[in-house]
Amino acid sequence: MSAPRRAPRFKRRLPAERRLALIEATIECLKRFGHDGLSIRTISAQAAVSVGLINHHFPNKNELVAAAYRHFNAQLVGGMQAAVAQAPESPPARMRAFLQASFAAPNLDADTLAVWVVFWGMYRHSRSIQRVQHETHQDYVRLVRGLLAELLAEAGAGKRRRVRRGVPAAAGELRRAAIGLTALLDGLWLQWCLQPSAFRPDEAVRMCEAWIASLCERISAEARD
Amino acid sequence: MSAPRRAPRFKRRLPAERRLALIEATIECLKRFGHDGLSIRTISAQAAVSVGLINHHFPNKNELVAAAYRHFNAQLVGGMQAAVAQAPESPPARMRAFLQASFAAPNLDADTLAVWVVFWGMYRHSRSIQRVQHETHQDYVRLVRGLLAELLAEAGAGKRRRVRRGVPAAAGELRRAAIGLTALLDGLWLQWCLQPSAFRPDEAVRMCEAWIASLCERISAEARD
DNA sequence: CGTCTTGTTGTACGATCGTTCAACAGCGTG
DNA sequence: CACGCTGTTGAACGATCGTACAACAAGACG
Numbered sequence: 341m342s343a344p345r346r347a348p349r350f351k352r353r354l355p356a357e358r359r360l361a362l363i364e365a366t367i368e369c370l371k372r373f374g375h376d377g378l379s380i381r382t383i384s385a386q387a388a389v390s391v392g393l394i395n396h397h398f399p400n401k402n403e404l405v406a407a408a409y410r411h412f413n414a415q416l417v418g419g420m421q422a423a424v425a426q427a428p429e430s431p432p433a434r435m436r437a438f439l440q441a442s443f444a445a446p447n448l449d450a451d452t453l454a455v456w457v458v459f460w461g462m463y464r465h466s467r468s469i470q471r472v473q474h475e476t477h478q479d480y481v482r483l484v485r486g487l488l489a490e491l492l493a494e495a496g497a498g499k500r501r502r503v504r505r506g507v508p509a510a511a512g513e514l515r516r517a518a519i520g521l522t523a524l525l526d527g528l529w530l531q532w533c534l535q536p537s538a539f540r541p542d543e544a545v546r547m548c549e550a551w552i553a554s555l556c557e558r559i560s561a562e563a564r565d
Numbered sequence: 566m567s568a569p570r571r572a573p574r575f576k577r578r579l580p581a582e583r584r585l586a587l588i589e590a591t592i593e594c595l596k597r598f599g600h601d602g603l604s605i606r607t608i609s610a611q612a613a614v615s616v617g618l619i620n621h622h623f624p625n626k627n628e629l630v631a632a633a634y635r636h637f638n639a640q641l642v643g644g645m646q647a648a649v650a651q652a653p654e655s656p657p658a659r660m661r662a663f664l665q666a667s668f669a670a671p672n673l674d675a676d677t678l679a680v681w682v683v684f685w686g687m688y689r690h691s692r693s694i695q696r697v698q699h700e701t702h703q704d705y706v707r708l709v710r711g712l713l714a715e716l717l718a719e720a721g722a723g724k725r726r727r728v729r730r731g732v733p734a735a736a737g738e739l740r741r742a743a744i745g746l747t748a749l750l751d752g753l754w755l756q757w758c759l760q761p762s763a764f765r766p767d768e769a770v771r772m773c774e775a776w777i778a779s780l781c782e783r784i785s786a787e788a789r790d
Numbered sequence: 791c792g793t794c795t796t797g798t799t800g801t802a803c804g805a806t807c808g809t810t811c812a813a814c815a816g817c818g819t820g
Numbered sequence: 821c822a823c824g825c826t827g828t829t830g831a832a833c834g835a836t837c838g839t840a841c842a843a844c845a846a847g848a849c850g
Binding site for chain 4: 350351352389396
């Protein structure tokens with residue numbers, strides 16, 4: 341019979357590994373309890389660690405929450421980029437893949453969407469959230485603008501003649517288009533969060549595609565002048 | 566010389582009056598401090614009353630917050646109805662008045678919009694917020710649907726021939742139109758909240774009008790078949 | 791002026807908050 | 821096996837939280 345070896349009371353992890361676990365626990369607490377879930381004790385319980393560990397890996401709670409927001413953003417953008425990457429090469433197909441990914445799991449989940457809303461609600465009064473927002477939001481905007489630029493270039497150039505004027509004219513137009521599409525996406529997400537039964541995912545995709553189609557029509561009409 | 570009459574230490578108010586003051590103080594605290602401003606002591610200080618008074622007029626904090634949400638909703642819908650009412654009678658003019666009021670003071674204020682986001686962030690985990698949402702949101706939806714119905718009736722009937730088929734066909738279409746427009750409005754509000762410099766109010770109005778115009782075109786095209 | 795109603799005050803209570811820190815212990819290393 | 825680094829624990833701190841409640845007082849009324 342071997343010597344009685346006590347099971348270790350805890351397992352040491354690499355800092356990066358533990359940090360990620362704490363970040364994921366933070367997001368899980370947000371899903372389960374909303375803003376009230378953002379307490380050191382709730383999060384440490386979710387991560388199955390002691391209360392003191394959080395301040396060993398993060399300087400304070402704000403920084404943990406900000407890191408969770410960064411992770412949450414990165415997950416979204418990464419998922420979207422992956423969905424676009426494995427779509428057919430054509431601009432419409434890539435845009436369609438983007439929209440369908442926007443209105444399908446794991447993004448179109450009421451708990452997940454509610455997490456976004458809570459983060460956004462912190463924006464104006466949390467410096468660290470503002471910092472992360474400015475750092476990561478442009479990744480999303482870049483993706484949306486890229487998809488739109490492909491489509492609008494096709495619409496502007498394909499109709500009658502190649503207009504060099506189309507490029508600078510599309511600059512302001514592209515900015516507005518990205519803002520409008522982002523607004524439509526966020527607004528539909530918000531409604532899904534508040535009332536998931538209000539519409540079906542495919543309806544949302546079609547609404548966005550209708551918006552984009554009317555945009556392309558307007559662009560090509562202007563290019564026709 | 567008259568007898569020295571001490572100034573009264575406080576002034577008694579009618580319950581309705583005091584309740585309103587507490588509700589307005591709650592909203593002001595939300596504007597100034599976000600979700601963290603929702604503490605009994607912060608709110609009572611803002612209202613210049615003692616901590617105990619809140620629980621004399623409201624059973625608990627949740628009910629005060631829910632009452633504040635109800636007031637906030639009522640103020641928005643009331644303002645919108647007023648803006649529409651004093652517009653010219655024509656459907657496009659009424660819709661334009663609605664959109665302009667949506668993207669002008671006092672609604673288009675970053676602090677005010679942030680209050681919406683905080684309320685929305687509470688929705689999924691607060692029964693009382695859910696109750697108020699279901700009670701008051703339909704007032705807003707009714708207004709939007711009414712304005713859209715006027716426009717779509719005009720678009721569907723005006724083009725070629727009067728189609729009785731247009732009315733039932735427009736039922737599902739009207740539902741989607743209201744959802745889309747609401748999403749666009751909310752999404753633009755959210756972006757204004759996170760980044761007020763991203764677009765100008767008149768750009769937002771034009772984006773909404775472009776969305777509605779393309780909607781009308783589609784409707785009238787379908788009615789033409 | 792005395793009485794009564796009730797809106798208002800402010801203390802008190804127990805719970806929970808974020809953070810600190812000394813002690814512990816897992817586990818790679820010699 | 822013993823040492824040392826450091827990830828980890830958990831108690832402790834002062835602050836703040838929401839609520840309860842007994843005492844106070846404003847103001848209407850007779």
